[in-house]
Amino acid sequence: MIVTSALRHAAAGSAAMLLVLPAPVAGAATPPRAPATAQAHAPALGPESVTEPTPPARRFMEAGRLDRAGTQVQPLAGAPDVPTPSALSWVVADAGTGDVLAARAAHRKLPPASTLKTLFALTALPxxxxxExxxxADEELTGIGEGSSLVGVKEGYTYRVSDLWNGVFLSSxxxxxxxxxxxxxxxxxxxxQMQEKARSLGALDTRVVSPDGYDAPGQVSSAYDLAVFGRAGVRDPEFTRYCSTAYADFPAGSWSYGIANTNRLLTGADGVGRYPGLLGIKNGYTSNAGNTLVAAARRGDRTLVVSVMNPQSGGGLAVYEEARELLDWGFDAADKVRPVGSLLPPKTPEEKPEEKPEDTRAVSVRGGAGAPAAALGAPADRPRAVVEPDDAGPSVALPLSLVGSACAAALALWAWRRRVSRV
Structure with missing residues (x-):
């Protein structure tokens, strides 16, 4: 102990006392530490134990389940078997809670085709x-990709904004x-703006190049991100009104013509049965993306959202039938599975405590596995993640209160012994 060393050498005079402070550094003595059972013998704790930005279970589910290959589902007793769509990627989620009920390759980056218009609407509608x-103007219609789907907008014509949005959602x-x-x-x-909106929603797989979803080098999204956009859309009444409209009149100067929503689950066109309670959202197709679809449906007090990207069998209408299977399963299984992830965006810095960097000036972190938690900036009533010690030797930084006590004791004893020797 430091005090023992100081007392032992005090009688040798003030010069000897100056050697007291470095003595513990040169030897094997170790400064007092927090109880070993709370530090060195505890299992290593992850970042969640420090900052707690989201519940550890939810973070684990997102990182540990949705990034895995293959179908991800955690059934409870009585859960129906999950479908096996041929799509390269798909997600089925509860739009209310954001819970992902099941998914396959949720974060696989694929071209989204016109399902990217969901993000465009979330960005531009406000x-x-x-x-209005x-x-x-003529220049507003330049640069439209060859073979694009069109609603028939003409330069020089005047349109209400609502007409243009009907053209986006119904005719793509x-x-x-x-x-x-x-x-x-x-x-x-x-x-x-779309890129920023995607990030704000926690959709990190999406890269926007062409806002209309037209194939462009580097433009990608994922079934997870599309489900995020779909969930955000059905929470917006204006978005929902447009995406659930089956038919509308589109103006053409002094007259107008009818347009129909190309989402067959909404209209029942081409032999695809209408889905009960469907809220619509958006379908898409390009030769590069294949068929893609984001759909939402309400049954009772529950709303589900599904995203399906590029079915590999069944023809051009398979995307609707695979979405139907996922919706049916989701409504049957919603209370019989544990979520495998969440569509909720991560917490913002304002919503979580800031993690402060370690202060190595006062405490040796590399060798200080036994340092008090409060010295590392952690609340005293919560365990701190253990920092592994190295072989560099004991810490060179000592608590100042301990050094002061040793010095005071040594000085007092030295002064007393000098007075005694003079008597």
Missing amino acids: HHEAS QHTV GNDAVHVLASMSGGWESTAR
Whole structure:
């Protein structure tokens, strides 16, 4: 102990006393520490024990389940068998809680086709009122990709914003997207805004190049991200009104013509049965992406959202039937499975305590596995993640209160012995 060493050498005079402080550093003595059972013998704790940004179980589910290959589901007693869609990637989730009930390759990055228009709508809808009118300029219709789906927007014609959104959701009109993007700051600005919106929602797999979903090098999304966009959409009444509209009239100057939603689960077209309680959302197709779909349906007080990307068998309508299977299973299994992840965005810095960097000036972290938790910036009533010690020797930093006590004791004894020797 430091005090014992100091007392032993005090009689040798003040010069000897100056050697007291470095003595423990040179030897094997160790400063007092927190109880060993709470530090060195405890299992190593992860980052959650320090910052607690999200419940550890949820973080584990997202990282440990949704990133894995193969179908991810955690059935309880009585759960129905999960379907086996041919799609490369799919997700079925509860839109209310955000719980992912089952998924396959949820974070696999694939071209999204026109399902990316869900993100475009989430980004651009707030910019203009539905009743606002806009006269289309010729330059607003430049750069539309060859073979794009169109609703029939014409330069020089005046449209209500609601007409343009009907063109986006029902006809998947890339011409309507170009006009709305021009009204929202321009094509490149809209792409940047969409990217920021995706990040804010926790959709980290998406890279936006062409806001209309037209195939572009590097443009990708994932079934997870599309489900995130779908969940956000059905929580917005304006978005939901557009995406659940089956038929509408589109103006063409002095007259108008009817347009139908291309989502067959909503309209029942082409022999695809309408899905009860469907809220719509968005389908898509390109030669590179194949068929893609985000769909949501409500049954009772529960709303589910599914995303299906690129079925590998069954033809062009398979995407609807596979989405139907997933919705049916989700409603049957919702209370009979444990979630494998969450669509909820991560907590913001304002919602979680900030993790402060270790202060190595006062405490040796590399060799200080036994240092008091409070010295490392952790609350005294919560265990701190253990820092593994190294072989560099004992810590060179000692608690100042202990050094002061040793010095005071040594000085007192030295002064007393000098007085005695003079008597």
